[in-house]
Amino acid sequence: MPKKKLEDALSSLKALGHRLTAPRKAILEVMAAESRPLSVEDIHHYVEQQTPCDLATVYRNMDACLEADIVQKCMLENGKVLFELVGEHDHHHHIICRKCERTDRIDLCLTEEMKTVASSLGFTEVSHVLELYGICSACK
Ligand SMILES: [Zn+2]
Numbered sequence: 001m002p003k004k005k006l007e008d009a010l011s012s013l014k015a016l017g018h019r020l021t022a023p024r025k026a027i028l029e030v031m032a033a034e035s036r037p038l039s040v041e042d043i044h045h046y047v048e049q050q051t052p053c054d055l056a057t058v059y060r061n062m063d064a065c066l067e068a069d070i071v072q073k074c075m076l077e078n079g080k081v082l083f084e085l086v087g088e089h090d091h092h093h094h095i096i097c098r099k100c101e102r103t104d105r106i107d108l109c110l111t112e113e114m115k116t117v118a119s120s121l122g123f124t125e126v127s128h129v130l131e132l133y134g135i136c137s138a139c140k
């Protein structure tokens with residue numbers, strides 16, 4: 001499955017006119033292989049082992065990927081931001097451990113009613129960021 005996600009991500013970027021540079025490909029490969037939310041620093045650390053790439057390049061690529069809707073942002077309670085590669089119709093949320101940052105997927109989204117309220121207030125292109133936080137069984 002990660003391979004399909006990677007191919008989809010690459011073709012989405014291509015369709016938007018982004019060139020598939022070596023760092024860009026390496027970034028997406030790492031994200032597809034890890035299948036968990038990663039920080040820009042984590043991504044940079046892995047990519048650098050394959051191809052020269054600076055931190056700013058990773059940041060720029062995350063912006064391009066967010067725009068292309070192939071990456072989802074995940075925010076920790078302490079403000080740290082993580083990024084995760086998502087396929088089409090793969091919208092999901094996470095439960096994140098406050099102590100060790102273990103992150104599990106929650107394949108459920110219950111924000112329809114909120115979207116309805118937002119629309120009734122005249123908003124379009126409504127999106128959301130929603131994460132749950134707790135203490136995992138290992139840290140209890
Ligand atoms: Zn934990």
Ligand SMILES: [Zn+2]
Pocket residue numbers: 091092093108109110111128130
């Ligand atoms: Zn959602």
